[in-house]
Amino acid sequence: MICIIALIVFSILGIFSATHRQLAKEAFDCVFRRITFRKCESGLDIRLKSRITGRLMKRSPILASKIHRHFELISWAFIILFIVSFIYVAIGGYNYYLYGNCNGPNEDGFCIFDPLGEKSKFSETQSCSAEPPNPESLTLFNVDLSLFPSYDKNAENDVVFIGCYGCPYTRKAYPAIKKLLDRKDVNFVFAHFPAKESTYFISNILNCINEADKDKFIEFNELIFTSDTISLKNEDEIFEVVEKIGLDKKEIKHCSYLERTHEITKLQMSELQKTGIYGTPTVFINGEAVVGPKPYRVYKRLLK
Amino acid sequence: MFNLVVEMNTQKIRKDFPVLEKGIIYMDSACVSLKPQQVVKAMNCYYNEFPACAGRSMHKLGEKVTEEVSKARKIIAKFFNAKPNEIVFTKNTTESINLVANSLGLKKGDKVITTDKEHNSNLLPWQNLAKRGIIHEIIKSNEDNTFNMDKFKEKIKGAKLVSMVHTSNLDGVTIPAEEIIKIAHEHGALVLLDAAQSVPHKEINVKKLDVDFLACSGHKMLGPSGTGILYGKYHLLEKLEPFLIGGDTVIDTTYTTAEFEKPPEKFEAGLQNYAGIIGLAEAARYLMKIGRKNISKHETELNKKITNELLKIDGIKIIGPEDPELRSGIISFNYKDADPHEIALLLDSSADIMVRSGAHCVHSWFNAHNLKGSARVSLYIYNTEEECDKLIEEINKIVEL
Known part of the structure; x- marks a missing residue:
């Protein structure tokens, strides 16, 4: 033997x-x-x-x-x-x-093919919660997605990308998400969950951008997610981006300070809590949740 | 520190073998002996100082090689108490035996006698000739593997050649060569001794033995591998047809004829292994300096020590007679049904003790006795009592596994 x-x-x-x-x-x-x-x-x-x-x-x-x-x-x-x-x-x-993980969907145990666990890491959204992350509880049931910026192509697949501008793993996931967004068969919703509180104000700006022009959030995301030089804590730099995508930064700035906008953002956060999210990025593809920056093939597999 | 034999300072001898500094216990000298640095130095001398042709080129280097090879032949002749022109340099014992087998002019119906313990080197040439019509007869040994003189006397009648292993590499038993040769000669048969295992360990006087041919290898007698010797009585060598022919075996040639050299040159075809021949002579000189009687005595003493301890172990079976005096420096043994290779490998892995295992190129004997093989300890001048103690200690451990 x-x-x-x-x-x-x-x-x-x-x-x-x-x-x-x-x-x-x-x-x-x-x-x-x-x-x-x-x-x-x-x-x-x-x-x-x-x-x-x-x-x-x-x-x-x-x-x-x-x-x-x-x-x-x-x-x-x-x-x-x-x-x-x-x-x-x-x-x-x-x-x-x-x-994208040896241990199954949304597990974060050791994986020999991804020894540093880079494809399973996420930025925690429940830093004060005593509850351990529960992938089973992730759902879009009863979540009002109409509150969030979306790109509806009347397609057969629905992708909901919950990410955080300032979180490294969301940024890492972005190129694969962008590939999904570029597909013709995908309806796309983006929800900003500011896991890092210092970027909370960008949610207000994003809502104002969406209000001003429903297609502009995609350009805004592209610039924010792909640039390493923009300081996400600096309002002025964010408004510079707003200007770059062809919107009036004064108008957007004014809008972002309005109580009405803040209410929408709060409402969005409250809706996102219903999803059971415990980390960003979390991507729902046709209702199935994927946490962490996965390779494109993992997302693609969930498409119809 | 002096060893069992006062005439032989083993510790001093060991210093000539740098490989022993590695801490190994080498007990496989029946296969290949270690080489003292004197032999290596002598060979290096050839390569560093006069790396040319012997017997052909007239320049200084050529003359030097011719002189050194001639000296080597004289030393080897002295080693056997022979004349220099009776010493033919070959590649090894196998080539020496093949030379005789193929040059003696044996014809259909000629009878050749061997023992049942022949190394393949002294079995296959006769098997091959048997296909062409010679009669190959085998003398079965006694129960204890010693030579059966009665059977030999029965079979010697009508024999042309007796070709026998002098000291068996299987069990270390030496045949009574002098008596065998005398009887063979009385019946008009020539005698070829395969002395590969006896020459390195015993004093061989070819004149006293009156042997007709004797074959041995350099690599078992402290010499380099790729060297061998065929001793032959000069008048017999003269009658032999050369086996390998070519460069340096002839005085002159035409497109259709050749005038051959006299022995031994007529058997040494092609450019020879000069470094090896010089090294071989140095090995012979080294052995003569120690004294082959001392070597025999030393090995027998060590063999006694090992045999006495081995026989105390239940299940150990020594091949050949139990009396170590009859087995020179060889102890071939089996332990119950244990694979002999396993014993050898365990000795090597656990204590760096190197012994041989398997059929030792005497497959015919093992097949006839339904044995797979044996583990074989073969001793030489550099082995010590302490090494024998270590061997016994390790064998005891293996037995307990």
Whole structure:
């Protein structure tokens, strides 16, 4: 049985080293002979067993003796462990492809394909909440989306992008979201959730932009999300962006200070709380929620 | 520190073998012996100082090589108590035996006798000739693997050649060569000794033995690999047809004829391994300086120590006679059903003890005895009592696994 493990290990090492390639060939021959009910003639199994036991004898003769006696059993245990690990890796790979995380949709456990967890991180929106994040509770049920800027193409897919201008993971998700927005088959809603309070005022500005021209929020988002030089805490710089997209910055500024605008923003925040959001970016695609900056393929998969 | 044999200072000898500084215990000298630095130095001398042709070029370097090779032949001749022109340099024992087998002019119906413990080198040439009609007869050994003289006396009648392993690499048993040769000669048969395992460990006096041909290898007697010797009585060498022919084997040629050199040159075709020959002579000189009787005694003493301890272990079976005096420096053994390769690998991995395992190129004997092989300890001048103690200690640990 050790030959099966040897075949796997040496095959991997053989990618980098010619010596191991030869051993992998021997292991393959050994495995092939065993599965065709013949004896392994290369002696690789004995060599491996003896080398392992011999080295252990130097340190612990008792342990060496136990391993030598139960070598076949231990080999089987390793095979089973390997098969189980392989299944888990395969599931992890499958999940990674579908959800951008090995552990399934909106899970944030360790993933070997994304060791730093960059595709699962989000900016917390409930910093004072004692409740742990609950992906199950994410919903658009009873949420009034008409309050938010939208781009309705009368298409079959509905994408709701809840993000925060000042949050790194929303910014990271933006290029993939932009690709969705550029599709003809997607109706798009953008909700600004200022996870960083210092950007709360931009929600007011965004609402005023939307009121002034329903299509302009897309240009505004493009400039805000893709620029690294704009200070999001500085009102003047934001109004400069407003001017750049062809709107009257005085008018928008005036609008953003109105009580009416503040009320709309509050109402939006209250609606967003109903979604159960715990981090940005959160993207609802046809009702299914995805948290964190995922690759485009993950979003695309959820389209009809 | 002096070892068992007072005449031999093993610790001093060990200093000539730099590889031993690695802390290894080398007990596979029946396969290939280690090389003392004197041998390596002698070979380097050739490459560094006179790397030219012998016997052809007239320049200074050519003359120097010719002189060194000639000196080497004289040293080897002295080593065997032979004449220099009776020493043919070959690649190894295998080539030496093949030379005799293919040059002796054996015809259909000629009988060749071997033992049942021949190395493949002294089995396959006769098997091959048997396909062309010679009669190959095998003398079965006694129960304890010693030579069966009675069977030999029965079969010697009508034999043309007796070709036998002098000391077996399988179990270390040495045949009574002198008596065998005497009987063979009485019956008009020639004798070829495969002395690959005896030459490095025993004093061989070819004149005293009265052997007709004797083959051995350099790599088992502290010499370089790729070197071998064929000793042959000069009048017999003269009668042999050359086996390999070409450059340096002839005095003159026309497009259709060739006038061959006299022995030994007529058998040494092509450019020779001069560095190897010089190294081989240095190895012979080294062995003569130590004294081959001392070597035999040293090995037998160590063998006694190992054998006595091994026989205390239940399940250990030594191949050949239990008496270590009959097995020179070789201890070939099996432990119950354990794979001999496993024993060798465990010794190597656990304590850097290097022994041989398998059929030792005597597959025929193992097949006839339904054995897979054996683990073989083979001792030499650089092995010590402490190493033997360590070997026993490790074998005991392996047995307990």
